[in-house]
Amino acid sequence: MSCAEMRPLIEGYFDHELDLVRSLEIEKHVESCTACAEHLKHLQGLNLTLHAARLHEAAPERLRRWAESLGEPRAKRVPVFHWDMFHQWGTLGVAAFAGAALWIGVPLAERTVSERQVADEIVSAHVRSLMAGHLTDVASTHQHTVKPWFSGKVDFAPFVRDFDEFGFALKGGRLEYVSQRPAAALVYQHHQHIVNLILWPAAAARDRSSETLTRRGYNLVHWIRSGMTYWAISDLNSRDLQQFVQIFESQAVLPGTS
């Protein structure tokens, strides 16, 4: 097969559109043909360039909220029933749900609604932070630089430590505004992945063990410890993110626990 005939197949190969036999043919051809190897390299280069330019756009929060409410039958008018709960309890049947609602009642429903909103805000904060120049307000790998930076900006002292020895290197800190209050964001890097740990004083004093959830392709872990609310978010897989949380929890000297 000539190079001219090969050319469209190279793109098909690059786009994973060819069957195994054809793919092997291309791989063999590319080994011996500089022009086609060059073409393949250019395709890869272009793909990397486009991704590096971050052409992806996150839908504005306003649009997302609007989309989430679209087609909602009467949710706003029946605050006790939230669809998340309905979904969770669906398999147990409405009777079980109604029974449960008697003792869990409204607070859980409200908690679910507001937590969903907070999770959305965390995702938005994370996505914003990944855009050019927004990752850190204070860029430093030193906890003694990052921690004091927060004083006067937030009304609490976040626990800041570099976990480089565990594979999570501190990159810096950032001010966030979540759930209508200032929050501290600590930025960590694990290989190519950024982890944002966002924290602020919890409304409820009771500790809560970590819960994981996935939103818009990101993994999130949420927990409450010693009066602080924590949200860790990353495109890391769930297991690695949970590992990060374990490292943080095991290392953290938190107020009232030391």
Place this chain on the structure above:
Amino acid sequence: MSPQDDHRAFQDAVLPHLDAAYTLARWITRRPQDAEDVVQEALVRALKYFSGYRGGNARAWFLTIVRNTSFTWLQRHRSPEIQTDSEERMAERPDENSNPEAVMLQGASRQKVRLAVGELPLEFREVVILRELEGLDYKEIAAVVGVPIGTVMSRLARGRARLQESLGEMRSSL
């Protein structure tokens, strides 16, 4: 199906693809505000036609609506390829008086890439976005754009070649 189930099913079908929808609309209309309007309109259409959606590839289904809404929107508001989009170009063009190296370091290369993509003719631009950014396969792109797979392949090849050309200069200067 109860209204709750309907709502849940609709949300499950479209919400995971909202960013993809916004990105596609953003790169077809080339303006963020327009993209927001288009996606809103597309969502309303999607809800309206949702009863006719038989399951399957929700992303391709929703992106088809977004793509068609974008085109209707362009036709209604401006002629796509005559429009020069001066507003955005002014905003994204790097300062030509400044030191080119410094501009690169400040992330202007990103702007250049965005400019190059924005300048692609619409028919190439949409397939490049769908393939390179959204990762749709040829069959899905053919369904979204409404052309045969062969056309997808040739448009994609030409779109990529044009981008290589306009970015080649940039790369060699890096």
